[in-house]
Amino acid sequence: MGQDTPDPGVGTVTVRRGLPAGTEQRAAELYWTAFGRKLGPALNPPDKAVPFIAAHLNADRAVCALLDGQLVGLAGYRQGGRGLTGGSARAVLRAYGHLRGLHRLLLLGLFERRPGPGELLMDGIAVSPGLRGRGVGSLLIEEVTAVAAERGFREIRLDVIDTNPRARALYERLGFTAVRTEQTPYLRGLLGFGAVTAMRRPVATGAAAER
Ligand SMILES: CC(C)(COP(=O)(O)OP(=O)(O)OC[C@H]1O[C@@H](n2cnc3c(N)ncnc32)[C@H](O)[C@@H]1OP(=O)(O)O)[C@@H](O)C(=O)NCCC(=O)NCCS
Known part of the structure; x- marks a missing residue:
């Protein structure tokens, strides 16, 4: 299932559910390009972070954009307690060492979000830098909206930082509107942002939310 958009400049971008097998490394690179500044203190150095993310992706919690078979964008969402990026506390400690891993777990804990009733929580969206501004991100959001509608969610929620x-x-x-902003001045020095705004967009469905 998916949607296509012809773009004479770049060929045809196809949007799909899930991540095709073999694209995990590219997906992790895209994710890191978009979120490395924010996740760096928890997962740096990049040559450790990208393989860690790639090894713990939940492919069934993504929609993706392909151009000539190459992954050029992805958007994640959480459902049933699983999001696009996984990795248990044990996996973090195994990859980074028990002593060095502990503060990383605390930092990762800062990014944990729980969806409210009827809410499909988005878990990051990233488009290849060379293709931004051509409508791919919008297509990905529409596809996540379609997933949400089919599964009976009433709204989609995402978080955006004040530096974006x-x-x-x-x-x-x-069509997203801001619902609340959490001031996080204590994170500005470490993670580069000083506030996080939760935004939501209603999903056109009459069905009751799952779960
Ligand atoms: C945000 C992002 C996913 C949007 O994807 P996209 O394919 O560029 O989006 P579209 O082409 O559908 O829409 C274009 C709009 O996206 C936004 N956008 C474009 N480039 C962007 C960038 N580098 N960073 C953030 N937003 C960007 C702008 O609002 C742009 O509209 P404008 O050209 O009128 O300014 C993509 O730009 C990206 O990966 N950015 C870096 C990672 C990021 O910021 N993720 C979101 C975290 S909440």
């Missing part, structure tokens, strides 16, 4: 006004502008254009 362009992403926020895109979400607003697509």
Whole structure:
């Protein structure tokens, strides 16, 4: 299942559910390109972080965009306690060592979010830098919305940081509205942002939310 968009400049981008086998490394690279600044203190160095992310991706919690068979974008979501990026506490400690892993677990804990009733929580969206601004991110969000509608969710939620006004502008254009902003000045030095805004978009479905 998916949708296509012809773009004379770049060929045809196809949006799909899940991540095709063999794209895990590329998916992790894209994810890291988008979120490395935020996740760096928890998962650096990059040559350790990217393989860690690749090894613990939940492919069934993604929609993706392919151009000529190459992964050029992905968007994750959480359902049933699993999101796009996985990796248990034990896996973090195994990869980074017990002593060095502990503070990483604390940092990763800062990013944990729980969906409210009827909410499909998005778990990151990233488009290949060379293809941004051509509508791929919008297609990915529409596909996540379709997933949410089919599964009976009432709304989609995502979090955007204060240092990413362009992403926020895109979400607003697509019908997301801000519901609350958490000020996190203590994270500015370490993670680069000082506030996180939760945004939501209603999903057109009459069905009761799953779970
Ligand atoms: C945000 C992102 C997923 C949007 O995908 P996209 O394919 O560029 O989106 P679209 O082409 O559908 O929409 C374009 C809009 O996205 C936003 N956008 C474009 N480039 C962006 C960038 N580098 N960073 C953040 N937002 C960007 C802008 O609002 C843009 O509209 P504009 O050209 O009028 O300014 C993509 O730009 C990206 O991967 N950015 C870096 C990672 C990121 O910020 N993820 C979101 C975290 S909440």
